[in-house]
Amino acid sequence: MSAPADLLAIGAGPAGLTAALAFKRRNPAARVVVADRMGEPGAKLAVTGGGRGNLSRDIHPDDLVRAFAPSDRFVAPAIRAFPPTALRAFFRGIGVPTVVEPGGGIYPASQSAPAVRDALAAAARRAGVEFRMGAAVCRLEPPDSSDSIETTDSIDSSSWRAYFASSPSPLAARRVLLAAGGQSAPALGSDGSGFALARALGHRIVAPVPGLAPILVDDAPWISALAGVSLPDAALRLAMPQRLLRESRGPLLFTHRGLSGPAALDISAALSRALAHTDPFTLYLAVLPAPRDKFRALLDTLRRTDGARPLRRALAPPLPQRLADAMLSLAGVPPDTPAARLAAPAADRLATALCALPLTVTRTATFAESMVTSGGVYLPEVHPKTLASRLHPTLSFAGEILDVAGPTGGYNLHWAFASALLAATATARS
Numbered sequence: 001m002s003a004p005a006d007l008l009a010i011g012a013g014p015a016g017l018t019a020a021l022a023f024k025r026r027n028p029a030a031r032v033v034v035a036d037r038m039g040e041p042g043a044k045l046a047v048t049g050g051g052r053g054n055l056s057r058d059i060h061p062d063d064l065v066r067a068f069a070p071s072d073r074f075v076a077p078a079i080r081a082f083p084p085t086a087l088r089a090f091f092r093g094i095g096v097p098t099v100v101e102p103g104g105g106i107y108p109a110s111q112s113a114p115a116v117r118d119a120l121a122a123a124a125r126r127a128g129v130e131f132r133m134g135a136a137v138c139r140l141e142p143p144d145s146s147d148s149i150e151t152t153d154s155i156d157s158s159s160w161r162a163y164f165a166s167s168p169s170p171l172a173a174r175r176v177l178l179a180a181g182g183q184s185a186p187a188l189g190s191d192g193s194g195f196a197l198a199r200a201l202g203h204r205i206v207a208p209v210p211g212l213a214p215i216l217v218d219d220a221p222w223i224s225a226l227a228g229v230s231l232p233d234a235a236l237r238l239a240m241p242q243r244l245l246r247e248s249r250g251p252l253l254f255t256h257r258g259l260s261g262p263a264a265l266d267i268s269a270a271l272s273r274a275l276a277h278t279d280p281f282t283l284y285l286a287v288l289p290a291p292r293d294k295f296r297a298l299l300d301t302l303r304r305t306d307g308a309r310p311l312r313r314a315l316a317p318p319l320p321q322r323l324a325d326a327m328l329s330l331a332g333v334p335p336d337t338p339a340a341r342l343a344a345p346a347a348d349r350l351a352t353a354l355c356a357l358p359l360t361v362t363r364t365a366t367f368a369e370s371m372v373t374s375g376g377v378y379l380p381e382v383h384p385k386t387l388a389s390r391l392h393p394t395l396s397f398a399g400e401i402l403d404v405a406g407p408t409g410g411y412n413l414h415w416a417f418a419s420a421l422l423a424a425t426a427t428a429r430s
């Protein structure tokens with residue numbers, strides 16, 4: 001019988017690998033095992049950032065923390081202890097120099113996410129971490145559990161028992177780190193089974209919904225006709241009567257099925273939640289992200305100062321011509337109408353189409369098409385300064401399994417690494 005592991009990390013994604021490596025570095029004599037249901041570690045990490053791996057952002061740690069609102073207070077200890085400068089130093093230390101791209105994204109200098117995954121896994125192996133691949137954990141029994149299904153007394157009752165779908169013998173471990181991710185892109189490993197493990201241990205799970213997913217807009221053929229058109233700056237607003245629920249702003253892409261790009265991805269989780277209560281839901285699109293009334297006043301000025309100009313020319317630029325024509329058509333304004341001939345009701349309709357166009361949305365894309373899962377282990381049941389469970393002192397969490405989801409652009413990987421380091425450091429001390 002082998003000795004119980006000092007730490008079992010469930011999930012060899014960025015969080016599990018980083019935690020296993022950090023724990024082993026702090027306790028070189030410890031037995032650290034990382035188990036993953038997939039045949040290779042970090043399958044998802046290897047495809048991030050379009051295969052280039054957007055690891056973090058070169059911004060002030062306070063801004064990084066704020067981007068995680070409403071979970072900002074929870075993520076603060078982990079991110080402050082491991083800001084972007086520390087992340088870059090950590091990766092340099094395992095042979096992955098990084099670069100900052102003009103938009104602020106931190107990427108490996110090799111531009112290769114698989115190389116990041118390989119370096120992380122190799123560093124963990126070099127440090128002496130044991131890998132169990134193809135090992136899906138299907139049941140976890142806490143120490144001194146009264147409902148043990150283990151029939152022999154080979155495992156002392158002060159250890160955790162992890163049962164694998166592929167093997168009849170459980171693994172004993174003194175501490176467990178659950179880093180099994182969410183349930184987005186399940187073909188890459190995280191299939192939601194981590195939530196089931198946490199729930200079986202008594203943790204509440206905030207209902208998972210797809211986050212960072214494209215928005216599907218049915219019955220809007222004008223959108224599919226614009227497929228491929230993109231805007232550098234647009235806004236989407238999710239609002240109830242009298243209440244703005246969420247706003248996102250940034251680049252937007254029209255697709256055959258709806259909207260994508262950061263502005264759409266960043267609002268998708270809030271939209272998924274809204275749709276769970278109210279279906280369909282109205283989303284307001286501003287292809288010109290200015291207050292509607294301000295733009296309406298601008299149209300009046302245009303009528304007076306440049307009245308001979310056809311409206312389709314006045315709008316493009318700043319808009320791409322195809323989009324300007326589509327907006328005029330939605331507002332019921334013939335595209336070649338000279339600005340001076342724009343009647344007040346038509347100007348009202350045009351201002352609405354450009355700055356607050358209502359779109360009826362009935363669904364967002366599925367988990368399979370989403371990049372992160374919003375929802376997960378309920379944060380009040382986890383200590384933010386150690387990421388240890390408040391229900392089981394020798395259980396910790398890291399990464400996407402927690403009810404933490406950041407916007408697109410490196411925030412989620414930063415959270416995976418930072419939370420793993422905090423959990424590992426605190427666990428190694430305990």
Ligand SMILES: Cc1cc2nc3c(=O)[nH]c(=O)nc-3n(C[C@H](O)[C@H](O)[C@H](O)COP(=O)(O)OP(=O)(O)OC[C@H]3O[C@@H](n4cnc5c(N)ncnc54)[C@H](O)[C@@H]3O)c2cc1C
Binds near residue numbers: 048190
């Ligand atoms: C296509 C795509 C591109 C992305 N690009 C970026 C990007 O550029 N930048 C960014 O910041 N974020 C990006 N993300 C999000 C980012 O990949 C995740 O937030 C991050 O991988 C989460 O890390 P994690 O370790 O918590 O979970 P995961 O990476 O999901 O790893 C969890 C691991 O646990 C294993 N596992 C699950 N259940 C069990 C079980 N029961 N037993 C054993 N093992 C189990 C899984 O096989 C998996 O390997 C992207 C996501 C996708 C899908």
